[in-house]
Amino acid sequence: MPSPVIALDNVTLTLMGNAGPVNILRDISLIVEPGETLGLVGPSGSGKSSLLMLMAGLEAATSGSISVLGEDLTAMRETALARFRRGNVGVVFQSFHLIPTMTAIENVATPLEIAGVRDAFGLAAMELDAVGLSSRHNHYPAQLSGGEQQRVALARAVVTRPRILFADEPTGNLDGATGDAIMRLLFELRDRRGATLVLVTHEPELARRCDRILRLRDGALEQYAEAAE
Template sequence: MTKPIVVLKNVRLTLTSRAGPVGILRDVDLDAREGQSLAIVGPSGSGKTSLLMVTAGLERATGGKVEVAGHDLSKMGEDDLALMRGAEIGIIFQSFHLVPTMTALENVALPLEFAGEGNAQAAARELLQEVGLSHRMDHFPAQLSGGEQQRVAIARALSRRPKLILADEPTGNLDRRTGGHIVDLLFGLQRRREATLILVTHDEKLAGACDRIIRMADGRIESETGALVS
């Protein structure tokens, strides 16, 4: 039995508004084991992306426990949290979030350079080759198609070989054909690296490719299908 890399216990997230406190996540319990793939699905406003952001430490839970790769996020300061996130978590956003003034190569090398790795450029070249962009390394984001930009974003997210990959609607801005290629690429990389993948999606076909499907409604986990243990 593999061990859990993500453990959420009674996780709550409450945000303030002019109308008063709003419960975004309500007593969520979830674990994800090494090498598993999980899809989080549900209607808009059900808390899917918030759950992903709490898991990444980009949003602080109001209550409960969030543990990632053995780290209790509630006990970590912002600096330590950022260091842990850079080393353990790769995040892929729907809108790519590439630096527009940097080439594909420079975008992928950036996290490695921040981590002080001396071979950042060489490692970035290998990653771009792995995602099929060896011919586009010196192009800027505006010169790349949406699918190519997402490939760069995936290579950047995986540059430090994270144990956990979090993806928020990774095919949401892509056409069906391009999205299919990105899905194949993402799952292939996840399996080869034996990483855990948690993704938010509205695409039932994409969700069906995962080991487990978590359905959310009104800030709670409503149901789960798939194997509990990989």
């Protein structure tokens, strides 16, 4: 039986607020299998995005252990975490996080250039073409619609061929039709790459497309394993 892609054991996240410590996540234990699509749902402030950030190595847990692709993230320093993410993890955010002074192709090529990959711009062009932006390579983010910016973000997330894709409300800033198109594209990219997908969403229809749904409330797992319809 293959090893889990992601394993969390009694993970907590506590941050300091003005009134003292705030418990963001409490005693989270879960396993994500290779190739699985996991939907994280729950009310605003329940800890969904924080849980995704922990699994992606973008936030440090207060206690507990986090293993991703067999590596103990809780034992890594920031430099090692950045190196690990570069080769294994792709992240798509609600607010795109594109670099405004770079063109679409420059945004997509950046992670490849950082990794020292040859022909970074050639590979970036292929990914932009794959998400339907063959005529937008040299446009800046301000010259693109919200849906086009999210397509650039998707291309950037998958250009390094990550084994895990994380998506945090990727349709939250888009209208219904555009959001549907982005989600179809995200699942197509997942299928084509054979990657594991962890998706944070408020939208029941998107969650139902996942293999499994985890519900959070007040920083705890409310329901451990709900099979998607």
